[in-house]
Amino acid sequence: MQTVEKYDMIEFEVLSDGTEPVLKHCGEFSHCGDTADTVTPEGPADCKKASAFADGRGGYRLRFRPDQTGVWKYSIRTKEQSLCGEFTVTEPGEENHGPVRVSGDHFAYADGTTYIPFGTTCYAWIHQPEELQEQTLETLSGAPFNKIRMCVFPKHMPYNSNDPDCYPFLKKADGTWDVTRPDPVFWDRLDQRIRDLCGLGIEADLILFHPYDRWGFSRLSREESLAYLEYCIVRLGAHRNLWWSLANEYDDLKDKTLEDWDAYGETIARQDGYHHPVSIHQIITPYPKRDWMTHCSIQSGRIDKVTIWKKQYGIPVIIDECGYEGNLPFGWGSLTAPEMVHRFWWAVCRGGFCTHGETFHREDEVLWWAKGGRLYGESAERIAFLKELLYRLPGEWKAAVFDPETLPDADADETEGGNETVQQRMKRLIGNASGEYVEQFIEDLSPNMLKGESFTLQYFGHLRPVYTDLMLAEGKIYRAEVIDTWEMTGTLAAEGISGRVRLGLPGKEGIALLLTEM
């Protein structure tokens, strides 16, 4: 009997004469309980269905990802044949925590293990020569990234003038793409690369559409786009480490409307039985909130706005494009390493997440952000440091948001002789202010701070105070660790502190303070 790990993919080949497509939803999978003998499937409610897809070589395949251990029964029916059988689902391996899901304003694996996205960006790495793809994987194996933004379609951009050796579809006689004829070379590679990433613990954040196109993929009709999308869902959906990114820069695809994007989003929500995370990324205007979005994928250097976006959307916010570490003459590709590191800390300590990318000019045009290859920057190891620190933090946490309601009732003795409280003053200021400026004020006053049950992590960012005045809970005792985000050090600054304390700080940028209850 075939065996497969829980959350892993089992695949069946469906014979066909090569002319007739199989029926949709032709596979049924029923869990038989922990042992095959004790429980019988109880009907359609327990029954999961899967569709087959044309493998492009005249055959059909059908994939399923079981979410329970034990014995499963299946039956697969086509016009020509009926297959039945059983397979065993074993306990997941040590590295297999299942798919990632949204959990509140953050993420978790299906088995409950914390997942904190630390993404990178290699838009067109699977469209490069084999050797370069292997190098990319090798680099990833030594890097901290656990999510990668990557496109199905190739990319046309500065530094991206080479053509890939294959495309997702074959062409019609008239030279246009035939979305009903997948190129098996392409899709087998994509499958393999998603599997390779899975082996490295990396979520494949698969970008389904983008505008940087000289081949015509961005101009497929809505029907063609839906056919392509359904193929992706059926073929790729059983991958454990898959996320759907409807678009890179949806608002720069000139032939697609919000109605189109909604149709795509709703198609995924309806047809993807595995409920992979779904987002859509913008060039100017973040996509309006929709039920099919599981999280926000935002392009912006305005990391302070994470606070507002979290409130507006009520779902996790990933700054998937905050600029890239590099030295190009473009605003999007010229961040210093300290600034990239800063943006990660900033996003994280505002309760969001951030994504890396690298764009150092090279005469051979192999830039990580598009083609993968090697990393040359200085931010990745610092991002690793942040990642390790976050994964070590105990329990759950929330980002602190500036909220006049929770301000102390103490005198606002700074202004007007103390005849109002801090809270009254802030409420008055905000009450009198006009829209966008209120947002900016709240963003400015919201600290970069995570609060857990037993700790507070505050990040000072570009500020460089020589001291900070703490108001610690009375009756609790804390230790204070000063973290240098660039030097990647943590230094004990005080132990046994409580109540009001003035704590010395290094007076440089990129400092964080971790207060832990002793």
Added chain:
Amino acid sequence: MQTVEKYDMIEFEVLSDGTEPVLKHCGEFSHCGDTADTVTPEGPADCKKASAFADGRGGYRLRFRPDQTGVWKYSIRTKEQSLCGEFTVTEPGEENHGPVRVSGDHFAYADGTTYIPFGTTCYAWIHQPEELQEQTLETLSGAPFNKIRMCVFPKHMPYNSNDPDCYPFLKKADGTWDVTRPDPVFWDRLDQRIRDLCGLGIEADLILFHPYDRWGFSRLSREESLAYLEYCIVRLGAHRNLWWSLANEYDDLKDKTLEDWDAYGETIARQDGYHHPVSIHQIITPYPKRDWMTHCSIQSGRIDKVTIWKKQYGIPVIIDECGYEGNLPFGWGSLTAPEMVHRFWWAVCRGGFCTHGETFHREDEVLWWAKGGRLYGESAERIAFLKELLYRLPGEWKAAVFDPETLPDADADETEGGNETVQQRMKRLIGNASGEYVEQFIEDLSPNMLKGESFTLQYFGHLRPVYTDLMLAEGKIYRAEVIDTWEMTGTLAAEGISGRVRLGLPGKEGIALLLTEM
């Protein structure tokens, strides 16, 4: 016969028995032409009036600032006496260019000389001990600043717990301020300090109200405030180097409404015959556009928004509070020197102006931003470098603003196979975008660039490209100078260039490029 330089102040003492106030508008000044004998005053149209003010010592004084050379006649009438006479106005001295006025989106002295504001901030320097005031003046004499933000009323804030030795008013028997009884010690000092600043070529940007108050000045009634304001206008208006700042953080003064501020602004517009620059500074919401405002005085770290504010207000924009170079545990007082320098370049190259301040923690609590004293930072000399460079630029200039209308009609070959032009693409993107994001997009795409008749100054800010692709006017020949804003160097990078040129750059932050037609 008394003589006075053009644009300087002439003052008359008006005898009084000390009980009766003089009439308002009791002085009339008529220009007699270049020599006293040739022209007779021609009536009210040519006649300028001035009011007298109580000097607080029982006497009255009357001030006038002539704007033409030659002989002037005057007559001063009170209930008790009538004074008449003549005085001669001589050519202004070499350093005397007259008062500063708004000229388009920038500033100029009355004689047409360029004035580019490079301000600093010492809110309460005149409320400190004499010796410290002298030190402040000494520091200013060696600093690049030609404008200073300073308050009439003392300041209550962290690091500002000391009381001044005198106040603008004396008190009533009930302990409240009597705005009709100016303290002569205070006002003589203020006059002297404005004169001292004038001697250093510094405009006194006098803040009339602010909320950081433990003495009650922020809670004067509207009538009291207007009486105080009229006193300021009559007493101080004839100073050549005076600007009016209605408020520091108007929207944090809890007893004042927009109607109050408008009443104050309109009073100045109506009564200040010298038409000093007038602004009002905010904590959250920039004051709505009013006719009485000559320029914007903005508190914000969002220097990118200069582009939008210039468009919205149509008057010069000064970022009068961009944060202070320092190391305090407050967001407003913890900028690094490179960041302060960056904000100056950023503001200037967006067609705005910026103001400096310093807040380094000191146990003696003498911080420049409030008390003056000494400068300890590293930004001032770099601001001097920028100032010298700007004053050297030939002719007039405008900041470049991203505008789809002026984009080249070339193919937008980045996206969708070049089937639209760059211009079409940008118009489409902006047309589809929603409000605040359009603003941000325009801010992001607007270069930090000044364009003159024969030069372009581009500032790369936090970006650090290793090259830039120039599209220079064909038929014109340029030289390129790479400016390191931190190292304060200018290095010849190319000469005799024209058309499309790729120019190497240092790949570090804080670089500017000056292209000059040869």
